[in-house]
Amino acid sequence: MANAPQNIRAIKEKGHFEIVWTDEKTTHYPFKYLRCECPCAACVNEFTGERTLDPNTVSEDIVPTEVGFSGNYALKIKWSDGHHTGLYSWDNLDRLANQQQANL
Ligand SMILES: [Zn+2]
Numbered sequence: 306m307a308n309a310p311q312n313i314r315a316i317k318e319k320g321h322f323e324i325v326w327t328d329e330k331t332t333h334y335p336f337k338y339l340r341c342e343c344p345c346a347a348c349v350n351e352f353t354g355e356r357t358l359d360p361n362t363v364s365e366d367i368v369p370t371e372v373g374f375s376g377n378y379a380l381k382i383k384w385s386d387g388h389h390t391g392l393y394s395w396d397n398l399d400r401l402a403n404q405q406q407a408n409l
Pocket of ligand 1 (some may be wrong): 344391
């Protein structure tokens, strides 16, 4: 399991989250990308794992309006579209960083 990061910042000028992990690795997540990867039951079918959220319905200028923690295992984000049920676990964020790199 991934350890809780050292630092998490939402950098609005750059339109992304920056996470500094305990091993000093730094990863970035564009806001829209992270919103589209929301793992909650409203965005992903919890039985099939199929994504039900259509990325085309997410605004290009989506931003986080509130950022908090859920225990010490996940990041909790409230978005400017009002969506707030997604919990991004450290493991998931670690996986998303690798997935993004694979797509570059
Ligand atoms: Zn969601």
